[in-house]
């Protein structure tokens with residue numbers, strides 16, 4: 001092996017306009033470059049406490065147990081599902097895209113009895129559809145996705161908390177792709193657990209997953225732990241399985257590490273914690289609601305531009321996430337060729353899609369640090385040029401004009 005074949009890393013410049021990851025805010029990258037601390041250094045545990053407080057603000061929650069799980073967004077999902085689901089528990093998953101299927105897959109690994117309801121991709125559920133399924137299945141947990149980037153749809157959650165309380169169901173949502181760019185009210189909506197990730201609207205690098213847990217779900221998790229420690233409980237007598245089949249994702253142990261006990265578990269990912277702290281600080285400095293308005297502004301500007309190009313959009317626009325748009329690949333256009341030209345000639349990445357939508361739509365994101373006017377304008381102009389080059393006729397300049405018109409109209413408000 002010749003080390004000269006491995007020059008110092010120097011990644012190419014890219015504008016990431018897909019469904020995530022997106023470019024990280026430079027202030028977040030800077031926060032990651034500080035020297036490491038020992039995991040019990042008072043400075044480090046102070047930062048951990050600050051992160052808990054900051055993310056309470058981001059999640060709109062008073063939950064004491066609001067912390068980071070080290071690993072990408074699915075680490076947060078797995079930690080919650082593994083810790084809260086007892087083998088044999090019934091769970092209900094309303095599936096409206098790929099990430100609903102992911103929840104089913106993980107829940108099955110937790111030996112849950114998984115029940116699903118489905119709507120076609122591009123739609124969401126009404127609260128009645130979910131309540132009917134809850135009445136029929138009588139699950140112990142409702143596992144939802146708030147924003148499913150595979151379809152760009154945002155499932156309304158505000159009415160579901162009441163329903164869950166009425167039927168004594170624990171209420172979880174995967175807000176990885178939606179948090180920070182769309183309204184999420186953990187406490188007001190009576191969510192028992194929420195998990196997120198950094199690389200979408202939060203504007204950081206993937207690698208940590210913020211989670212928040214209600215007292216109700218913490219009780220369930222703690223109840224399991226006591227049995228492991230040899231104390232017999234109600235649940236043990238009824239024969240249910242108490243063991244949490246993961247050490248790394250055992251939320252009881254993770255709480256003991258983040259809590260005043262500071263019991264050694266893993267070594268907190270220090271640089272990732274610095275970046276997550278800076279993401280939350282920037283979001284709260286801007287104001288969570290201002291940030292959501294910003295995501296809507298630029299998402300709508302992109303939408304107007306795409307429509308002015310004569311392109312069709314995917315899904316029910318009433319329920320679209322603010323931060324990602326599905327664009328139907330026009331007849332006679334090779335979607336992958338467009339993505340290749342966008343990347344090679346403009347250094348812009350847009351997203352492909354999965355499953356039933358594979359080869360049918362592109363997904364364009366405007367989120368986090370890239371929910372900005374210049375990103376929208378650059379992407380529209382590049383896409384228009386590429387499409388014209390490939391002989392898909394658009395009126396040159398129409399997309400930019402439509403986006404400008406939208407910005408001007410919103411300015412006058």
Ligand SMILES: *Cc1c(COP(=O)(O)O)cnc(C)c1O
Pocket residue numbers: 020072073074075099145147148149150174175176177197206
């Ligand atoms: C992007 C996304 C994820 C990503 O999970 P990672 O483990 O961070 O790759 C999970 N859930 C949803 C809804 C997403 O949109």
